[in-house]
Amino acid sequence: MPRSYATVGQMLTYGVDRSAASPDLGDGRDRQLRVEVLLRHMLEFVLMSPRSRDAFLTAVARTERTTGSITAGPRLRRTSPDLTAELLPPAGQDGGSARLGIALRVGGPFSVPQLQKMRGALGSSPDHLLVAIARRTDRAELTGEVPPGVIATSWARLGRRMPKKDPGHAHLWETLAEVGENAGRPVVQFPVDARKLLTKTSTARDFRAHLDVMHHACRSLLGSSPHFSTRRGQTDAHLQMGVGRGRTGLEFGEVIDGTPVHFLRAGADPVPLGIGRISTEADHAAAKERLTMLARRSAWRTEGGTPPSARELIGDAATPELEGARLLLWAVLNPMLLRDRGFDLAPARRQPALTATTMGLRVLQRGDDSATEYRIWVGGDRDWKNLIPRVTREETPQRPAETYAVAPRKSQSTADFVWEVHRALRSLTIP
Template identity: 70%
Template structure:
């Protein structure tokens, strides 16, 4: 079949124009919501073609019904789909007309409960059909748990099968599949050189010194040690202590006003702790006094209290290398990327606390019932000489502990290095 006049550029222009007026973007500024709204309108564009629509229904929705126009629809409720269409009766005598709903997701998996609620919102007719599209790693979690009247598929499958089923719009389908599968993934391509960042002793020791500030502040003010959060639905790594929906805690995150340590409360703008690299006794004393004041005036931790004004920075501002190293290491610790290579975060009670020697994240392999645990970690000694990550398979009843260090190569990109660390982690699962 000859290629149609519809182009990728036209599809993207249509989708962006329609998305700009979507009420979904007024209610949420999250990246995955923006991507899902754009994908919704990209699908509406290509499904305007009757030939493409028939191929989509047969190949992806797995139904012999035909439909009217498949139209993008805003999410007015939690159970609202992204596209809707009326499925026409198979014959003039039959009474099997129903609705087709399409739900899109790039920011995490659909749960069985969500799918059941969305399917139920269509009505009681057994002919209603819900099609749920998510990323491949999220789609695989639903094996054997798909409710009646629901079809699940992945962006990857859509991007591979639809170009064959609808060759006239193959370029459009391939683009939709690629955007859906990859746009929800965290950005790990940064303008920094991993080898230069992770192998310099000066950078490693400065990074460790800022972690010490977080550790000391958490122990003094909160009486707890920081560890990586395991909260469901996270798209980034969060090294924190005491953070909850109603309580303010501390987190190690983007350097702001010279400090990577922040006071954080869910739904509020983080406030830098205002303690940088401490290089003199006077700076150490001033930092201790600031923490003591926070400890004495603990009302700021409650939901209804304003966050305190911490004043000027104590010590030396964090260098650009510290923020570059944090970006790179946080990409390695990123739960979405780890999920893509088959690993989930271990339960919160099993997560190791930040210690004076080691920063680590504990993982478990999805689908592995043996109970074997894995770790990605940095450090090992009190005085860090580098930030080279290591991957470990912890000892079990039938296998001894095994560890690899993954050193960056000269001129290696950040995306390639993160992939290489995760590949080394996967290699530890091979028996």
């Protein structure tokens, strides 16, 4: 095996140092972009080696051309690749130079129009080449649709192929692939007892009570019931209503100042509604008064408006168990994890609204021409006694409806439980 003096630590240090100075990061809030910029410079580090560069061109870019340095640069435009280089014709052959572009993604798939624009940004020569690297499940969405002049591959394939072609830097390629495949995937290993959280009646009733606050607030202030967002590219589950770039809506999310119900506008920090669990007549009257005031002064909804912050919480604060249960259920309903299992979110118009008895998300199996709908949901009665998720295949002319409840086992990790729910959902697709 050829000897290498480069280490994983050196590659990571180079990536962190260079990405910290990148103008792409702005305020640094975009986690996906932070990872992509880090990977950009980690890949640049590996490709400094002529041996690694040649192996990459042969095994991944599938070209006999050679190149000098492959350098990383900021995305000056949305169509700019992450790394670029000049491609030279093989020794002894005529032909002009061409450009190589490498585009990286971790939080979602490349679309065909995106790839066409990125390839077009390199120039009009048919010899220009774009290599697009995304997560394995995101790459799968491009099957049969890759534009000419584009090589689409995955981080997983990079991690399998490059260590064989470049054994001296196998440890670097494996690390790159591991980061690329997993950095965009949500972490669902939480230090909580899944069985205790989802089967305890008091936690279920507390969760339902705060959902009632969310439901009533949405109906009172926005005129509609909330449902899970279907916005493309999101990496978390979002139960919300009316949230947009120019308008403020409501979201049921992380517990802040005792409540999981917040005002939210895209790109802004959440502002707590200030209403917790309603348990007394006095709380009910105070909550009604606050919502009436907010409905009357609706300027907070528009661009430039600021939701009024609550001076004190009305009602009872959410318990720590509620936040743990929410994290776990939101992992079960996570669109990125569901996409990894072969399911896409159903269109917004098909999403079930939050009701007084159920909370759920509707999905479609990718590639299923029958358009059979599936649902992951919690509840069923007005009085919730547990938060055990259920998976349902909706009734079709060919098959009856079918539902499984998936309860966590004793000492089962949260990651294993989420995987088991998704496996049960997958089992419903088997004829």
